Amino acid sequence: MKNNQLFNIAIAIAIFISPLSNFGQMPDLGTAANFVLFTTTGAVASTGISEIAGNVGSGTGSITGFGTLNGLIFNSDAVTTQATADLTVAYNELSSMVPTFFPGPVLGNGQTFTAGVYFLPAAASLNASLFLDAGGDSNAIFVFQIGGAYSTNASSQVFLINGALASRVFWVVNGAVPMAAGTIMRGTIIANNAAISMGAGGLLEGRMLSTTGAVSIYGSVAFINMGSIVLPIGLTSFTGICELVSVLLNWSTASESDNNYFTVERSTQQKNWQEIKTINGAGNSSLVHDYTFTDMTPIDAISYYRLKQTGFDGNTSFGNVIQVKKCGTDLADNLTMYPNPSTTGKFTLLFTGDKSQVISTEIFNSLGQRVEESAGFQSIVDLSCKGIGVYFVEVHTALKSINLTAVVKK
Numbered sequence: 001m002k003n004n005q006l007f008n009i010a011i012a013i014a015i016f017i018s019p020l021s022n023f024g025q026m027p028d029l030g031t032a033a034n035f036v037l038f039t040t041t042g043a044v045a046s047t048g049i050s051e052i053a054g055n056v057g058s059g060t061g062s063i064t065g066f067g068t069l070n071g072l073i074f075n076s077d078a079v080t081t082q083a084t085a086d087l088t089v090a091y092n093e094l095s096s097m098v099p100t101f102f103p104g105p106v107l108g109n110g111q112t113f114t115a116g117v118y119f120l121p122a123a124a125s126l127n128a129s130l131f132l133d134a135g136g137d138s139n140a141i142f143v144f145q146i147g148g149a150y151s152t153n154a155s156s157q158v159f160l161i162n163g164a165l166a167s168r169v170f171w172v173v174n175g176a177v178p179m180a181a182g183t184i185m186r187g188t189i190i191a192n193n194a195a196i197s198m199g200a201g202g203l204l205e206g207r208m209l210s211t212t213g214a215v216s217i218y219g220s221v222a223f224i225n226m227g228s229i230v231l232p233i234g235l236t237s238f239t240g241i242c243e244l245v246s247v248l249l250n251w252s253t254a255s256e257s258d259n260n261y262f263t264v265e266r267s268t269q270q271k272n273w274q275e276i277k278t279i280n281g282a283g284n285s286s287l288v289h290d291y292t293f294t295d296m297t298p299i300d301a302i303s304y305y306r307l308k309q310t311g312f313d314g315n316t317s318f319g320n321v322i323q324v325k326k327c328g329t330d331l332a333d334n335l336t337m338y339p340n341p342s343t344t345g346k347f348t349l350l351f352t353g354d355k356s357q358v359i360s361t362e363i364f365n366s367l368g369q370r371v372e373e374s375a376g377f378q379s380i381v382d383l384s385c386k387g388i389g390v391y392f393v394e395v396h397t398a399l400k401s402i403n404l405t406a407v408v409k410k
Helices: 002-017 030-034 078-095
Strands: 035-039 044-047 051-053 055-058 073-075 106-108 111-114 116-120 124-127 129-133 142-146 150-152 157-161 169-173 177-179 184-191 196-198 203-210 215-218 221-223 233-243 246-267 274-285 289-295 303-311 316-318 322-324 335-338 346-351 358-364 370-375 380-382 389-397 401-408
Touching: 030 035, 030 078, 030 203, 035 044, 035 051, 035 078, 035 215, 035 221, 044 055, 055 078, 073 078, 078 142, 078 169, 078 184, 106 129, 111 116, 157 246, 177 184, 184 196, 196 203, 203 215, 233 303, 233 322, 233 335, 274 289, 335 401, 346 389
Parallel strands: 035 055, 035 203, 044 215, 051 221, 055 073, 106 124, 111 129, 116 142, 124 150, 129 157, 142 169, 150 177, 157 184, 169 184, 177 196, 184 203, 196 215, 203 221
Antiparallel strands: 233 246, 246 274, 246 289, 246 303, 303 316, 303 322, 335 346, 346 380, 358 370, 358 389, 389 401
């Protein structure tokens, strides 16, 4: 509580004494910028098989589990001493920036944010998809000042669009940062006097830095994008659904840059990934592209899937991990729609149960108002005239109602 009060007071003072022009200047992380995982005091650990590119360090604490690391390990030496000092300066600089936006405590759910300083006075969370839109300005900076803990729900994602760069996104958190399985987080996270953790199957393009607290990663991908290049693709969705005994995979991109091809990979326990299909990308495009692939031989229990993207230069990047339970059972509950989110407002609704048992399909907006209704099953959903936002799809059978959330964004 004391830390929260001090944090809020610091922000209030900054609003009155800091010049408005301080936003837009790139914060200087100093030597801390060379670390993908770092804490001034505490343990740094990797559990399971993680793919990490960047240095790992602790000013005072153990470092364990980094059998595979594309980087160096520093522990209680001159390098970590300097990084500790630089991280303190960076934290103070970011904390004192003048807020320009004041969102609610739940980020995501299809929201799109432009460049600026976002102030949240207490604990906050990330749910579903959050889009950071640079508006074509590769120098755009996004700063999130959070006065309490910051958590993410499973498979939550931060997307960078229209030139936004992970190297110019900062999360300044006055509390713990637990990220659930499958989270895709982009930007530098600085936790003040608290721990940071990333769950299984996650992806971090950026850094996990703590002024004092443990830093841990579990079977995830973490890397630093040191340059100022734009990610080769803007992946807006990646879903998997049973189609009888097969798995239908769908994904969509909002933009692609030098994208040669996708590789669909499958695994039993999110390790020992197997390449099962290669699909050509769109090269360079600012249009929406939809992709699909059917896995005819999924794993008997749970199949895990991920996308590997390869550019024309041979460089690769990985997307988030999704799971599909054993196909051929509980088909009546198997309902999904894609692409989701949609930039056009148009969706395809998939249902692998008995469609003749569907009584009606209803769609409601965020105010609870019904905006569309049809008798029986509706396979094509067109919300292009309803406006951007979150919608709720309900498919009613004689025995139950099955619900989905759809997001229409710009």
